[in-house]
Amino acid sequence: MNEARVKATTRTRSVGAIVFDLFLIAFVLVIVVAALDVSARAALFPLVVGIPTLIGLGILLLRDIIGKPPTLEAEAKQAVYDPETGEHHLPDLSHADLRELYDAAQDEIEAEEVLPDTPEARRRQLLLAGWTVSIIVVGALTSFLVAVPLGLLVILLLTQRWYVALVTSLGVTLFVYVLFGVILGIRF
């Protein structure tokens, strides 16, 4: 098998990255196209910003479609902070120069942003995402004073003991009511 084909098959592609690039391209494209319908003065700055942004997103999309080889750098970054155990493994900075210190700081910032990726973690993330949407829907159809205690009770029952769920959901509802309803005077 020739080298190019070997390299192509070992490249990693992220479907999520491609989808997100497409989402951003769609958003920027809609604004750029809409700019063509407004006056030249109103369209000038959006086009000055929008067209290069669109080109940049196009390049990112191409790069994500082509994919990239896994690198040692990526592995090293992951090793800084393990989001599943919360353990921190900073490199030995005792002999680091300025560049290495800067890189260590950037590794720390980027590692902090890595989301846990185990099946259990992904299940929990989906659960939270779906729960958030349902709270908004129930709140819009009824009232947030109904949605908040119900929603909290449901999600906490899935992850905690029943008395923890009950006390927490009632306590938070009371807090929300006092803070927003009484102190800030918001009617839900």
Add this chain to the structure above:
Amino acid sequence: MLLAVVIGLIVGVLPGIGGAGATALLIPVSFPMPPDLAISFLMGVGVSSGIGGQVTSILVNIPGDPPNAATTIDGYAMTRKGKAAEALGAATFGSVFGAIFGTLGLLAILPFARDLVLSFSYAEFFMIMLTGLVLIAGLTRRNVFKGLVSAGVGLMVAFIGLDPVNGQPRFTFGQLYLWDGIDLVPALVGLFAGAEMLALFSTNTSPVMVKAVEGVRQSRFVDGLVSVVRGWKVVLSSSVVGFIIGVIPGIGSTVGSFVAYGQTRRFSRHKDDYGSGAVDGVIASETANDADKGGALLPTVVFGIPGGTLMAVLAAGLIIHGVQMGPTLFRQDQHILYVLIVASLLPRLVAAGILTILGTRVAALVRIRGDILAPIVIVVSMMGVYAINREIRDVLIALVFSYVGYAMERHGFSRVALIIALVLGANMELTFHQTLDAGGLQTFFTRPIALVLFVVAALTLFGPLVLKLWRQVAARGAAAP
């Protein structure tokens, strides 16, 4: 202010939320407050969280915020040796001195910066915003290209609404709701809440606090103060490093604390102690972390360029209260400027006082599980967003931005660049057109300050690439026979 400090400390101790995120979530709560009080409240939460973050860094080896990460190196090692209280004391008092230095530095430079900025015209205003945005896009993440694209997307979002030049609705697609543009608060809350709460909810354990080695004499909090006084050179040098790094938008206090740590070790006579419980390492990182905030206030209040994420959130909070950072602050709201400066220092002194009293007992908060906290934070933030305009669409905007924020984090884009672009977008466009009207495109290149700023932006963008190519050519030349 006491409430802000307590909230900030709690937020700092609890891993997963962060000072900037908590400040964003509390902006809606600050609505009914008068501007002075709102600023003090939001600033108090944001700056106190850094002091709270030391606790988990030292006791649990988990930084409350990335800037506290360098503290874990020696702080946690000191805990394992039974010196947790000394480490905490050193971090706290180091922070106090760093905060005082940062504030004094800011006050010293302010009169000169004020004279400079009052001489600015439209071209300079536009260029300073452009340069600030490029610096932030280029320095906050390693992938400069994605940082710039993030800034571009942020500007595109900022363009939705009434055109700042003509006052006509633009990109609203017939929706009256969009005439005021995308509200900053739902966008901020969504961008910060999304990824953080997903991460927090993903694990079902709480951090374990290490027990000190038995038989070792336990230290006291005041031992930390003694260490800080003895290590005054470390305090001074780290304060300078932190302040200078804070002044440059985009670099951030994480880099400041790491650089201060590295430089302290480099000039130390006991290099081998570092990494296994050197108190000077703890002092260096936390002093720089707090001096940084004084430095970061400088570009924020003087030029209206947020120095980092926390400053971007504060700037957004101030805009919502009708206060514009930058030259307008000097011209019209100078008292707000001094409220800001006092609010950046006093809460940290109060937070240090509270930590001195409570000591390591604060760490009990770490036991609160993320899967209990995350739904609570989401609910409170949704209520806060709804409370702005009693508008369910604001909550939907926050939801959309929470997914966007999550995706941005996952795929290496810069949320900070997007937020700052959102904050600066309208003003950038306005000053762009004002410059064109006043003297045409050449004005950007004929006015000296504007030209210098343009060169800085160009160097930030292309400098690393040119340097890399130069090194490759030089290496090839050296390798050639």
